[in-house]
Amino acid sequence: MSTIRQSDLIESVADALQFISYFHPLDYIEALGQAYQAEESLAARDAIAQILTNSRMCAEGRRPICQDTGIVVAFVRIGMDVRWEGATMGVADMINEGVRRAYTHPDNVLRASLMADPAGARRNTRDNTPAVIHMEVVPGDTVEVTVSAKGGGSENKSKLVMLNPSDSIVDWVVKTVPTMGAGWCPPGMLGIGIGGSAEKAMVMAKEALMEPIDMHELKARGPANRLEELRIEIHDKVNALGIGAQGLGGLSTVLDVKILDYPTHAASLPVAMIPNCAATRHAHFTLDGSGPAKLEAPDLSRWPKVEWKPSPSARRVDLATVTREQIAQWKPGETLLLSGKLLTGRDAAHKRIADLFARGEALPEGVDLKGRFIYYVGPVDPVRDEVVGPAGPTTATRMDKFVDMMLEKTGLLGMIGKGERGPVAIEAIRRHRAVYLMAVGGAAYLVSKAIKASRVVAFADLGMEAIYEFEVKDMPVTVAVDAAGESVHETGPAHWRAKIGKIAVVPV
Numbered sequence: 110m111s112t113i114r115q116s117d118l119i120e121s122v123a124d125a126l127q128f129i130s131y132f133h134p135l136d137y138i139e140a141l142g143q144a145y146q147a148e149e150s151l152a153a154r155d156a157i158a159q160i161l162t163n164s165r166m167c168a169e170g171r172r173p174i175c176q177d178t179g180i181v182v183a184f185v186r187i188g189m190d191v192r193w194e195g196a197t198m199g200v201a202d203m204i205n206e207g208v209r210r211a212y213t214h215p216d217n218v219l220r221a222s223l224m225a226d227p228a229g230a231r232r233n234t235r236d237n238t239p240a241v242i243h244m245e246v247v248p249g250d251t252v253e254v255t256v257s258a259k260g261g262g263s264e265n266k267s268k269l270v271m272l273n274p275s276d277s278i279v280d281w282v283v284k285t286v287p288t289m290g291a292g293w294c295p296p297g298m299l300g301i302g303i304g305g306s307a308e309k310a311m312v313m314a315k316e317a318l319m320e321p322i323d324m325h326e327l328k329a330r331g332p333a334n335r336l337e338e339l340r341i342e343i344h345d346k347v348n349a350l351g352i353g354a355q356g357l358g359g360l361s362t363v364l365d366v367k368i369l370d371y372p373t374h375a376a377s378l379p380v381a382m383i384p385n386c387a388a389t390r391h392a393h394f395t396l397d398g399s400g401p402a403k404l405e406a407p408d409l410s411r412w413p414k415v416e417w418k419p420s421p422s423a424r425r426v427d428l429a430t431v432t433r434e435q436i437a438q439w440k441p442g443e444t445l446l447l448s449g450k451l452l453t454g455r456d457a458a459h460k461r462i463a464d465l466f467a468r469g470e471a472l473p474e475g476v477d478l479k480g481r482f483i484y485y486v487g488p489v490d491p492v493r494d495e496v497v498g499p500a501g502p503t504t505a506t507r508m509d510k511f512v513d514m515m516l517e518k519t520g521l522l523g524m525i526g527k528g529e530r531g532p533v534a535i536e537a538i539r540r541h542r543a544v545y546l547m548a549v550g551g552a553a554y555l556v557s558k559a560i561k562a563s564r565v566v567a568f569a570d571l572g573m574e575a576i577y578e579f580e581v582k583d584m585p586v587t588v589a590v591d592a593a594g595e596s597v598h599e600t601g602p603a604h605w606r607a608k609i610g611k612i613a614v615v616p617v
């Protein structure tokens with residue numbers, strides 16, 4: 110029998126969430142370093158270099174790896190011989206109190222991204238509570254906890270299928286991964302749950318992502334069972350798709366594939382797949398009654414020696430003077446360094462703008478988008494002398510349905526986000542001779558260093574979703590859709606898939 114204090118669980122959860130906000134797991138960072146060395150696609154290599162450089166900066170500066178500091182998912186195994194001391198709340202409330210303290214920590218404020226009333230008013234809960242908690246009562250006298258902070262971009266690409274027992278799991282995965290686009294910020298991992306029931310498969314897929322990356326070791330020793338064979342086959346076939354870092358085309362899309370399974374009904378083969386992104390964040394600790402858990406800071410000398418620098422050949426763009434004629438010259442895949450003023454806006458701001466136009470009303474004062482660029486971002490609040498906290502791009506496809514309206518009614522020149530654009534947005538970009546630029550998802554702190562001034566200009570009540578004006582200096586972006594409607598997210602993967610030559614290329 111062990112006695113565990115309520116305060117120990119709360120403090121341990123809060124510390125672990127702070128820890129994972131700025132320290133990547135070493136296994137992820139070492140696997141990404143190997144992927145960087147092996148990568149032949151220059152665009153993908155540049156994106157990986159940004160993610161690695163960002164990772165080291167965050168570990169040193171103790172600031173979030175990504176502006177999306179995630180929804181907290183916890184797996185908790187409570188020993189049957191545990192006694193709780195001084196407990197005034199249930200275990201779920203203790204975990205939520207830990208989340209609250211972590212996300213409002215004054216030295217490293219994390220972004221509150223949780224919305225209550227998701228089908229209605231979508232009110233921000235302000236402290237990132239509640240967590241999604243999976244609890245199990247097990248033999249023993251300890252409490253084992255795994256906490257993770259899962260980014261929305263990768264969570265949104267989760268898939269579930271109820272296959273026939275005779276269907277091929279590998280075929281389904283290889284067919285499905287390209288439909289997930291690049292909004293999940295590869296290179297990352299795939300968690301796969303096979304069997305059980307629909308909800309069991311989903312929970313297993315998520316829990317599988319909590320395991321360390323060991324694909325190199327697995328390949329070196331060889332598979333010992335059917336699941337390990339599947340892991341290797343899926344890993345190799347998904348990478349042969351040529352999607353690459355940030356969907357730019359390249360050799361590394363997944364660093365590992367993790368699978369958990371469970372017995373299932375004779376008529377069923379449920380398969381769930383959840384990707385984890387460049388902001389892979391999880392920590393594990395055990396409470397045994399001896400006090401709060403202490404997580405040891407990783408040895409930064411084990412971070413790959415990669416320091417991203419803007420390419421000397423990058424085109425420098427002055428946002429104060431750029432014209433529609435100039436943007437028509439930009440080529441897909443070209444790197445730009447932006448300097449000048451940008452406006453920001455993401456889901457809620459776009460919805461408000463659309464509602465204003467629908468009512469025949471004008472944009473709020475200060476929101477003049479003519480001849481300008483809009484950056485899809487919801488930044489972390491600044492601390493100390495920061496102008497803005499980590500401020501990487503959010504998934505652009507969520508704004509696709511607004512693109513035509515924005516280009517038509519505001520005179521906007523282009524948009525900056527992450528991942529691909531869908532056909533409707535690409536057609537609007539082509540028709541209006543606009544452009545779509547992408548920044549690297551998972552390099553938020555690095556990107557924020559290019560932001561020299563920031564102020565809220567409209568919709569302040571939306572918090573991180575307000576419209577800001579950023580003044581940037583040499584902000585790195587890649588031309589992802591040019592004024593003629595050519596998309597690197599189509600041409601890049603097709604080129605690399607043909608080059609890898611293991612999977613037939615279907616013309617896009």
Ligand code: SF4
Nearest residue numbers: 175260262263294386
């Ligand atoms: S790396 Fe990409 S998917 Fe992951 S949390 Fe950041 S923005 Fe979201």
